[in-house]
Amino acid sequence: MSEAVVAKRYADALFQLGEEKAILEQLHQELNIVHEVFQGNEQLFTFLKHPRINNERKKELLVEAFAGLSTDALNTIKLLVDRRRTEIIPSIIDHFVQLVNDAQGTAEATVYSVRELSEAERQQLEQTLVKRYSKNKFKLNNVVDPSIIGGIKIRIGNKIIDGSVSGKLDRIKRDIVTAN
Template identity: 60%
Template sequence: MSEAVVAKRYAEALFQLGTEKSTLDNLKEEASVLQEVFARNKKILTFLTHPRVKSDKKNQIITEVFQGFSGDMVNTMKLLVERNRVELLPSIVDHFIDLSNEAKGISEATVYSVQALSGDEILKLEQTFAKRFQKKAIKLINKVDPSIIGGIKLRIGNTIYDGSISGKLKRIERSIVTANK
């Protein structure tokens, strides 16, 4: 069975547990923290997946480092240690957050701009695109990308809305090339 399928199954089980216990919002917050922890500190995942470190030591570290987390999240991490599946944790967390957002009608998107957008600009974009996609809300993550020259580019799922100057220039270039053939 592929690792993606296994990660989805663990995420679905955690989602189902959170739904049954009405702790989905809390678990989603913890999952977001885990996502950030693994993105910023690669050493923790290396430690948890290292074959020479005993499971007892890994579980002890999980208990100490994540002591403010719910029992369900900590037990999920310990279960992954026990089954030698800790390397799937970042993928499980990503799938879990997607499931939680989908259940609440929320989508996550990335907006690329030349400079960081203000909170007000992000809020207006979130409202505009939430209506367009018929979602309750859209959570935007702003990434600065000077290569777009100006305007914005928004990626939501597999869809990209390109309102950047560099995108417009590329479209003009393509139309000129196809017109000259």
């Protein structure tokens, strides 16, 4: 079974657990912290994958590292250690966050611009995206990228809306090359 399918199943189970216990938002916040730790620490993955370190020792480290987590989140991570599935933890969290966002009518977008967007620009862009995509709210992550020259590029999931100057120049370049 592919890792994506397995990750989705764990995420679905966590989501259902969060709904049943009415701790969905708490799990969402806790798992975001876990995701940041796993993304920023390659040594943790190496430790958790090491075949000579027994699972009890790995779980002890995780209990110490994530002492403030709820028992449900911590037990899920410990279960993944027992089943030798620690490499899919970030993928599980990504699927879980998507499920929570879908349930709340929220979407996440990454906005690339040459400078930091002002609060008024962020609000206007968020309102436009809310109307266009029929969502309750958009969480915008602004990334400053001088290589786009001007305009903005928006990434929502796997969809990219490119209104940047560099994107327009690339399209013109492709048109010229294909015309010859």
